[in-house]
Amino acid sequence: MNYTLFLLHLLGFVWQIIYVVEKILGKEVIKIGNQWVFRYVVFFFVVLFNCNMVGAVVLDRVVAVIDKDVITWSELYKALEFEMREELKTLKGNERQEFFSKHEKEFLDTLIEVKLQLLYAESHNIGVSKNELDAAVDDIRRKHSLSEQEFYDALRKEGFSVEEYKKRLSEHILISKVKNSEIANKVIVTEEEISGRIKSKKPAVVSNKYRIRLIILSKAEDQDKGQGKDKTGEGLALKKKAEYVYDKLLILEDFKKLATQYSDGPNALNGGDLGFINKEEMDKDFLAVVEQLKEGEFSKIFVTGKGMNIIQLVEKKAADTEGQIRDDVRRELFAEKSKKTYKDWIKSLKEKRFIKVML
Numbered sequence: 001m002n003y004t005l006f007l008l009h010l011l012g013f014v015w016q017i018i019y020v021v022e023k024i025l026g027k028e029v030i031k032i033g034n035q036w037v038f039r040y041v042v043f044f045f046v047v048l049f050n051c052n053m054v055g056a057v058v059l060d061r062v063v064a065v066i067d068k069d070v071i072t073w074s075e076l077y078k079a080l081e082f083e084m085r086e087e088l089k090t091l092k093g094n095e096r097q098e099f100f101s102k103h104e105k106e107f108l109d110t111l112i113e114v115k116l117q118l119l120y121a122e123s124h125n126i127g128v129s130k131n132e133l134d135a136a137v138d139d140i141r142r143k144h145s146l147s148e149q150e151f152y153d154a155l156r157k158e159g160f161s162v163e164e165y166k167k168r169l170s171e172h173i174l175i176s177k178v179k180n181s182e183i184a185n186k187v188i189v190t191e192e193e194i195s196g197r198i199k200s201k202k203p204a205v206v207s208n209k210y211r212i213r214l215i216i217l218s219k220a221e222d223q224d225k226g227q228g229k230d231k232t233g234e235g236l237a238l239k240k241k242a243e244y245v246y247d248k249l250l251i252l253e254d255f256k257k258l259a260t261q262y263s264d265g266p267n268a269l270n271g272g273d274l275g276f277i278n279k280e281e282m283d284k285d286f287l288a289v290v291e292q293l294k295e296g297e298f299s300k301i302f303v304t305g306k307g308m309n310i311i312q313l314v315e316k317k318a319a320d321t322e323g324q325i326r327d328d329v330r331r332e333l334f335a336e337k338s339k340k341t342y343k344d345w346i347k348s349l350k351e352k353r354f355i356k357v358m359l
Contacts, residue, residue: 063108065356066115071108076359080107087240099237108359116349117175126177128170136169144252179269183341189333197329208279210290211315213255213272217242218264218307242301242308249298255312264307267335269342275328276317286311 064071080103081088091099121127141151155165217238245262249255259265259272267273279287286309289299293313302309 061358063104063357063359064112065354065358066112066119067354069115069119071111071115076104076108076111079111080104083107084241087237087244090240105359108357112350112355112357113346114171114175116346116353117178118171119353120182120349121174121178126174126181128173128177132173133166133170136173137166143254179342182345183338187334187337187341189330189337193333194326194329197333198325209276209317210279210282210313211276211317212274212286212290213259213312213314214265214267214274215245215255215259215263215272215310216265216307217245217262217309238308242310246301246310249310255298266339269338270331270335272312273314273331273335275331276315276324 060072060074062070063073063076077100080100084099084103088096088099137151141148144151144154146154152162155162160168241262245258248258256271256273260268260270263272265272282290283304285302285304289302289311290313293299293311295313295315298312299310
């Protein structure tokens with residue numbers, strides 16, 4: 001037997017034993033000064049150990065360490081490739097690599113936040129039962145009026161295996177539970193705050209008002225600092241992303257779900273729900289689109305100075321009563337507070353963990 005290969009197998013085997021023991025004991029078995037370097041090296045050996053031959057190893061690297069967990073470049077690549085698969089279809093070679101380089105830091109930040117929330121759930125014994133997962137799958141399937149076989153066929157067409165889809169769905173449910181526990185259940189809007197917000201608004205004579213959901217795909221924050229070529233490329237990617245989301249709506253995907261997943265708007269966590277907006281207070285470009293919709297319908301893609309937009313008219317009604325006005329303001333304040341609370345909570349999670357980014 002090749003002694004180099006034998007040594008690599010042995011090192012990988014020993015590390016896996018140490019890792020399991022540490023997980024059971026909840027503490028480090030081996031004290032190493034520079035932990036992230038040590039884990040990087042050991043991870044390389046583990047990759048080798050799990051391959052049949054040294055020549056079959058696919059080069060990989062650690063791009064982030066969160067305590068004893070690692071995020072590899074291949075994991076990041078897979079997540080980015082899945083989320084941006086429509087944009088990547090037309091890109092090849094250097095263009096594809098440039099696209100990955102442009103977005104990998106953004107996706108890594110998102111992946112770290114997801115990992116932090118999953119670790120939080122694990123440490124607080126928050127889980128998803130098989131019954132909960134099965135019920136969620138059935139709800140999604142019934143919403144689209146699909147049989148079980150049709151649903152699984154649709155998954156495979158989208159590039160999912162059943163196991164991968166259920167894993168992603170389980171993580172989504174788990175993170176929703178964590179957010180409800182740590183954010184939604186802790187955000188309080190007082191009557192005094194509602195009254196103060198109402199007083200700060202200008203009174204208006206209202207004829208109609210519309211409750212809408214909005215998906216807005218905006219430009220990257222640093223886009224305006226780039227060159228013309230970068231703006232053109234970004235604009236093309238943005239257009240393709242908007243078309244991808246719109247196509248999903250056409251096949252009856254839930255608007256609220258897609259807004260949560262893709263919208264860059266301030267109410268994305270609330271499914272893009274902007275509440276009721278008075279006709280007189282609505283931007284004229286938005287009003288022109290909304291007035292053409294029936295309740296439940298969504299618009300085609302339209303462009304404003306803030307980006308590419310798709311609107312769904314949830315409900316149309318006449319002027320509000322005082323109680324309805326207060327409810328709208330309560331939702332508005334709740335969305336604002338939830339966003340800030342979530343941002344502060346994620347920051348606190350990062351401060352409690354050892355995080356090393358190596359991208």
